[in-house]
Amino acid sequence: MxxxxxxxxxxxxxxxxxxxxxxxxxxxxxxKPRTRSLDQNAMLHALFTEASKNATWQGRKLTPMQWKVLFISGHNIATGNGADMIPGLESEYVNIRESSAQMSIPRMTSLIEYINAWLANNVVAS
Structure with a gap:
């Protein structure tokens, strides 16, 4: 049990x-520390959806899951943790990124603040 x-x-x-x-x-x-809360998880996915509807990257519209990869990778660099890039199975490059499901509550708070700041600086209000 x-x-x-x-x-x-x-x-x-x-x-x-x-x-x-x-x-x-x-x-x-x-x-171990508690991982993200259900409210944080809901907020995170709402932010990915908002980015997919209102932002572009390199001239492209992206899906919420593509934004998830970009935001978690960017947050990792911004907080000094670097990136772990490795050759993939088909010679592509893959970022072996941090798992959002395993983030502590403070780490998730930091990611949410990072995404909000990025959206505030990169999405033109309509």
Missing amino acids: KQLFQLSHPVARRNAANAVMQAEDGHMVEI
Whole structure:
């Protein structure tokens, strides 16, 4: 049985510790920051859709998923994490980018702010 504890108060920490003490041998424990919230996920995809409707890149209209790749890659460069470009299976170049699903809440907040700033500076209000 999988158990998940949000360590937000002493009782939750005690319950998590008790679950660890009662776990059978061979089970694993992982403690990590929470990933993006559902509200952040909804906002992120709304921003990708907004970009697909109101912006162009290199003279092209892009799909929300294409904007996702561009924004996550650009955000990674803007925040000093660089890019990981490798040759693809057909000799194309591929950016092995950060996963938005695995981003912490603060990292996702930073990405959303980056996208909002880019849209504010690059989309002409109608």
